[in-house]
Amino acid sequence: MSVVVAYKWAANPAEASARADGRVDFSRARPTVSEDDPVAIELGRELGDAGGVPVVGITAGTPAVATPMATKAALARGLDRIVLATDADAASWHATQTAQVLAALVGRVGDATLVLTGSASIDENAGVVPALIAGFLGWPCLLGVLDAEATASGWAFTLAGRRVEIDGPAVASVASSARAVVAPGMRDVLAAGRRPVESVDAGALGLRGAASASAEGADVPVVADVADLRVVGRRRPEARARKRVVFSGDTAPGELVDALRAEGVRGAGR
């Protein structure tokens, strides 16, 4: 049995800029383990320790995800080992393609009963990959998990407003408030360098076409080729022209009310 944590090596778009043609320049943005993923690793570590099972990180992307800097950053958060897939074209994958590869990696780990993710990646922030991984695995998925514990038949999850028990394996995205995380120390980073990383070529997972069912390590019920998503237009959003009138001091509230009235804003019920 293993607990798997799917994480992303990604850059923050707040450090990037959009060119006039809409292409986003990430050259000045420094990739990290995506902001919410350490929370998932922290919960995974707790569950792994409680159950006496390993915690395995999985990720997929360009060869950048396999660099020692990237893998050590994730391992130092508390993973026992990493299984990752790379592809030179991974930057153009859409979420379904990424999730299909991650699901295949879950199959490659072999004995996973739980897949955890952060709530959303810092770059795309779509929050759809955990549901897609679950879709490929045929497992149920829960989003916004605050806590989890193993049960005799599967897993029990605490979410906002409810507790859910699932018999069998599951995928869960972990709410960012689920655990407080601290930056890894030097000892964690040094230990991370000694933990194993298995890197495979995404193409070797054989997810395209009829070969998928018998592909090496791809013990995943892949039922279809995933259609491509082509970008046929791209632009930088037009910034809405704003007045940028700023008030300050004791008279500011009254001045703002005057301005709102001039804009035609009326009070509640008027």
Place this chain on the structure above:
Amino acid sequence: MTWIVTTSARYSSLLDAGGRLGDGVRVVGVGEVPGADVRIEVPQGVPVEALAARVATAVSAQSGEHVLLPDLPAERVLAGAIAARLGAPLVRATKVCPTGALVARYGGLSLETVTTDGVLVALMEGGEEVEGDPTHATQRTDATELPQHPPAREIALDNEPSPAASPDLGAAERIVTAGRGFRTADDLALARSLAGALGAELAGTRPLTEAAGWLPRASCVGLSGHKVAPALYVAVGVSGQLHHLAGCSDADLLVAINSDPDAPIFAHADYGIVGDLYRVLPALTAALRDGL
């Protein structure tokens, strides 16, 4: 044909989008959903998420068709099962067109028009409630023809603000959004008073709705939550990070209140007040009650 899959009655915008796409709309309701063509029963005490694979089998969309879902947590899970089963791209779309969708990428830095030769599954703002008999559907699924869901159970917990307090932000004309400038959950009373004076809904940024849990998750504005376009949007104690601005940049009139004069939100505001919200809000609320 356009497929709509929803657990919620709030899907009017999807009906509108499906109507514009042409070729008819088929609504798959999971649970009691008004206006559903197909109804999938949700057994008592079973979480909707456990039915995802079952729901996916009810969506037999063909290449060139769209599957639309409200951008809500349960629907995201359903969308994942549907997209995986159909081998379809899954996007969070700003709008859809017959050949694809418009998608905001990277915190809204870029808008991409995307297309596919297959099915496109899109999560979108659901819109307002659709009226109708939620127990009526032209077709009910025969559970014996669908795959069995994994045994799963759910029980209610009283560990977050009441869902009944979740506002309908998609339809709100005025919104007051609270950000990290508030020091405690109790202090949100100041924002509630302001919202009351304006007749506005109260929303929150992701740190307040998800990380702190001071407001319902359904009241989150930003990339992680709702993309809103009210006539008036008042951001209080909100710094103006990219992920939040992506959710409110379509407001007709944007007002910011923040103690930091360099907060990015001011560059995106029509009017602002630089000041301590704990002093500004009581004075502003009183002035609004007297002056508007």
